[in-house]
Amino acid sequence: MTRGLLEPAPPTLPQAERRRRAILDAALRVIASAGVDGLTHRRVAAEADVALGSTTYYFASREELLREAFRHYLAEVTIALSSLEREKPIEREADVAEALTELARREFATPALVLAEYELILYAARDPILARDFNAYERGLEARLAGPLERLGADRPVDAARTVIDLMRGFELERLTRPDTSTEDLRRRLEVVVCALTRTEPAVGARSPNH
Secondary structure: OOOOOOOOOOOOOOHHHHHHHHHHHHHHHHHHHHOHHHOOHHHHHHHHOOOHHHHHHHOOOHHHHHHHHHHHHHHHHHHHHHHHHHHOOOOOHHHHHHHHHHHHHHHOOOHHHHHHHHHHHHHHOOOHHHHHHHHHHHHHHHHHHHHHHHHOOOOOHHHHHHHHHHHHHHHHHHHHHOOOOOHHHHHHHHHHHHHHHHOOOOOOOOOOOOO
């Protein structure tokens, strides 16, 4: 069974940690619906169905709640990526497109989470602490992709990985404003780009928008 993003905390976790995670999940939902400016302790407490004192107990300030919510989201995505790597090992160019397309499918199973991510990325542009955390996360993504791309023949694997990640981010933004955008369109574009970066020929039909 695949692990979805932000699934409920396992019951084996201590109650305090489960409550903390529930508050962070609620914070992400509030950010998705009301934006970063709409985040308040009171609003998060209502969304999480906990007493207001619970949110201030775990997170002394609004800024701390924002930062921890973003870190929580990035950690969950990293877990999902690790799960995906085990399920879909990359051995050829088409595997890169398949794995990243599957990641996009899982992310957009809950579009609000993707929206919250981009709200927080924009917030990080004005918060040096979060900017540092986000940049570290991005470097981790680059490293995860650079290894397989190098094995597939990319001369500049880190640059290749950054190019693929930028394509993914472009698709995510497009999908947020055009929900009918197909993940199969993403797969087609990824196959063309990955093959160009590794100097191989794409599969038949990969260049055609009708496939």
